Amino acid sequence: MQDDDPDAGDDEDWEPSQSMRFIIPYDEGGGTDVYARGIIEPLIDAMGEEIQIDNVPGGGGLNGFGELYGSEPDGHTFAGSATPLEVPPQMLDDPGFDQRDLEGIANIGRSTWCLVVNEEYEDEVETFDDVREMHNSGEWDSIGIQEPGSPQDIMTLLAKYGDEYADEYDWQWEDRVQYTGTGPIAEAVTSGEVPCGIGTDAGTEPDVSAGGIYPVATFFSEGSEVYPDIPSVTDEGYPEMDFIAGVTRGLYAPPETSEGTIEELTARVEEATEDERYEEWSDETGNPIFYEGPEEANAAIDDAFEEMEELEVIELIEEHA
Known part of the structure; x- marks a missing residue:
């Protein structure tokens, strides 16, 4: 997923410079939304900028992913995920983009x-x-x-x-x-x-x-x-x-987001996951939290596609639609 361009890491001094958009590809009250609101205050402090949560439901998560896919890769827009929830909808009906092109930032929990x-x-x-x-x-x-x-x-x-x-x-x-x-x-x-x-x-x-x-x-x-x-x-x-019964809570940036920007984003997300407010939220709700970096976030999507293909899940869905 990361760009092989030798200049991809040139933006190593990137930092947020304006309000940020956190796309949630599901309705308010769902698990992805709940995790976002659980980490939002520590994340705002870590980023040093305001962050607006934007629920974009529909399409099995692909409406929100489509919004992310078309966003500027400048580090100011990112999205939450519920992998593998978004994978079968793409395999069933080509949305015009491939979520495997998104740039993983981090995994922050599991449901x-x-x-x-x-x-x-x-x-x-x-x-x-x-x-x-x-x-x-x-x-x-x-x-x-x-x-x-x-x-x-x-x-x-x-x-x-x-x-x-x-x-x-x-x-x-x-x-x-x-x-x-x-x-x-x-x-x-x-x-x-x-x-x-x-x-x-x-x-x-x-x-x-x-x-x-x-x-x-x-x-x-x-x-x-x-x-x-x-x-x-x-x-x-x-x-x-x-x-299919476990859900990885990941964060992703648009395709072609530079390596330096991803490195800075994931460092700030890691800081937010270690904040006592996020830990207190986890203790109060029981929702497990942790930090995994870009490599693991990318692998979560790639592995989900491989598993769905091996088990011929799409054929089962189409047969009983």
Whole structure:
């Protein structure tokens, strides 16, 4: 991803000189938005300039990525990601750009996909087994997910149709109601528009804390740090889906951003991740935080494309669209 141009590092003395734009390619209240707002104050101090969070939802994250792709590579515009969430939408429908051309700045956290249920069912639905039974018995017919190609879309398809998964999951949902992000999914479950939904632990936590929904399981075999007391589907005896069940929270700059600019940006992001305010936010919410540099951020996207291709995920999506 980094430019091989020998002059690419000439901008080694770069520093922010104007207000900055932080693109979030999902709605307010989703996990990517939650992470952005968790780190924003330390990040403003580290950058020394104001930073405006700009939610640009739609297209499975590609609307926001498109905004970033077309921005000036001057260091003043960057975007959050939820890799691998944005990868299948690009593989399904060419958006006119390749997210692998974006320049990684850093990874700052990780989330997992969790199944949440309307509190009306708290006395009778406690596990994934219970949710599955509600759908298989016909008492429930719907579940809230994101757009075609989203991790939730892929997980629910695998659990009903996947060669290596369907026999053991046998999850006979009827309708998947699609939303633009975890925030709207949590709202829909809270209101009773759908009885349950799948969202990130980071994105559902504010609604769980406020009441109205509760988590019953995570699809990530290692569990959820946000909800340490809920089991994973693997704990309940189902095959793991870790290739799609974890979300890396990354930051990216436009293509052709100079090496020197990336180096300065990532140093300031690392400073923000070490700020006690970000650590306190992590402790309060349970959202895990860490710092990884540009190389790891770039690899997160590249690896996701390779995994999707190897598992022929796009063929499964297209077959059951």
